[in-house]
Amino acid sequence: MTDREVFLNTLAEKARRPRHQLQNHPLVPVNNLPETTLSGKTQDELLEIARRSSEAVNATFQTTTKAQLPAVLDAFVKEKITDNTDDPYQANDHNHLLLPTSDLYADFGLESWRDGLSNPTPTFWKPGVGRQANIDTAEHAGAAIAFADFLLAESGTITVQTTPGQGRAFHFLPVHYLGIVRKSRILPRSRQAMDYYDAALKSGELKTSNINFITGPSNTGDIEMVLVVGVHGPLDMTYLVVEDM
């Protein structure tokens, strides 16, 4: 391999520009379009934009209240997890409900709902049990319910940061997927979410190796450009917005 200094000096020589000039020439953007596009909307307006954008990316968009949240989640689980042995995605023990390990259950008033689940009994992404155990659990999940950080109105995107209780594969291996997000966390577009993550990472408030922006279910147009949903990740995606939070 080429030594780093040799590599970088070669570039500077070829470009005929000395190194270490950046401090005096920081990037000053020519405009502020990333910040100002779609800015100034109310949360109600953003909710409606998010609804339209989410439906356009084949995500199911639902709203509920904190009081109704357990019932809506029960309905989701009942619809998505079956014992139907004809279903190739849920036969062979691929029929668990995967949940994160998180303090957010209390915020959403879901502690008793979580503790009372029995059909199916939930499995959890657990800190400390190791890579293989968590990946196996996620792989056998018929559905996962995640806590999302933000919902981006413009694109119909949920964002999630990797935590010890909600790992990377949590969002990719289960067959069906639902992300819960509070209405107050609907942002105009990806710039506002990025502003948050950038500041939180730089301040040390956020310690994560991975941030996912997920916009609808996995899809491909690789065979004759025909849109096929669910080639790798979950086959479908539901965004559940809690309106009074």
Next chain:
Amino acid sequence: MKTGMKTATMIRNSDHDFLTRVKESEADTFAQKAVAKAQDAQWVKREGAREELGNWEEWRNLGEQIRQHSVRYLPDYLEEFSDNVEKNGGHVFFAQTDVEARDFIVNLAKEKQVKNVVKSKSMVTSEIGIDKALLKIPGMNLLETDLAEFILQQDDWDEPTHLVFPALHKNRDQVREVFMKKLGYEGDNDPQHLARFARKVMRERFLKNEMSITGCNFAVADNGMINLDTNEGNADLCMAIPKIQVVCMGMERIVPGLKEAETMDNMLARSAVGQKITTYCTFTSKQVDGESDGPEEFYVVIIDNGRSNALGTDFEPILQCIRCASCLNVCPIYRHIGGHGYGSIYPGPVGSVLSPVLQGNYDDFADLPYACSLCAACTATCPVKIPLHKLLIKHREIEMDDLHQSKLIDDVVMRVVGLGTGHSSLFRTALGMDHAMLAPLTKNQPETAENLYSNDKHLEWMPFVFGGWTKVRDLPDPPAHSKNFRSWFHTHEPVAADPKVAQHTAQREKEIKAEGKA
């Protein structure tokens, strides 16, 4: 570009010469129709997405600025990025050439006793030929996980035809046949059934592999994260499940911070496939304490491989490229000859500019700068404002003026044309004779939208070097001297303006003068 510096060695993907490749492409009518369909569909999606965003030209200015700035301070940003990757517990390796990059990854796989590798789609890994190098390790299993690349791998490593839709040239029956032959598929040719079958095959492989290789859409200098955009999520599975991740990164794929990455992701998705953002857009690095999955070992290989040939030259703007392929999707030449016609893993206008730069000479790609109608649609659509058609002209200038690659006969012809067009008497004489001299070669043809202004006659064949034109298109029959525009203009007196119009014009002039005085 300083010629003669041979660097990239693996980007040529055909042994045939340019004209043979063009003939082969023209014979593949399915691929031609598929490319046309893709271009038309992407036109609607791309332009719609840009219009919906609004202020597209201003966004382009921002995109150009971010990329120009990143390239201008490339050594500084690479230094910052590599420091931050190491601060995060990862490792960075600098590879001047494809050989260095390949050797590093192969040796790493051997050292770690890796037998199962999954890959996500990446142009730079194709550029360094890592697949075939890894497969030389005894017992090695390697799997491309992007559906299109998976199809091409199963089809004995067929060559890709597009940067974004690599298997565009294959129809569903061909895919079905490959899956039946190689993987025991027994279903029909429905793309959904084929894709679901591939999902099952690949999912099993994902769960038992030790190392992944991904590309890198953007590398974030100020925090050492890499940014990947996909619609399938295969790259995310590559970054979640294996313990070892190797990131291959063309050295120019750097941006200052997360905000600039976010801006470029938005512009990339809109330009590539007409989406506001790709289905999965991920910012990632080595696993941190407490996390269960993600790579425990994280390596970034920063690859030059001829890119530095562009630095400090007229070709430097090509390093701004974000591989959105929108230039392919508007190119009339690409529409006709498809990806395979270019003979490089980088097809289309970007490939015609980039391939000779990466290779450092014109040995394999001398024809590509001429595979261009200079319509400039590529330049107009480029989200980061690379002057692609001007760079193609620059390649031609170097080939002709500096390298003298023109054939003797071309020189003679161009000297004669130069003489004829440089003297008015000779030029008028030539105009007077062209119709009569070409008359024996003309054929009658009713005028249609395709041959508008052909005077009902056209030439399908011309002798000598002029045949280069008629090999690929018909030539309208030039009008007789008495009917051409110059003759017509001389025989017509200027028409006097309508008195009412003249009166109105005079009145308006008076008003404008009065307004000016006021």
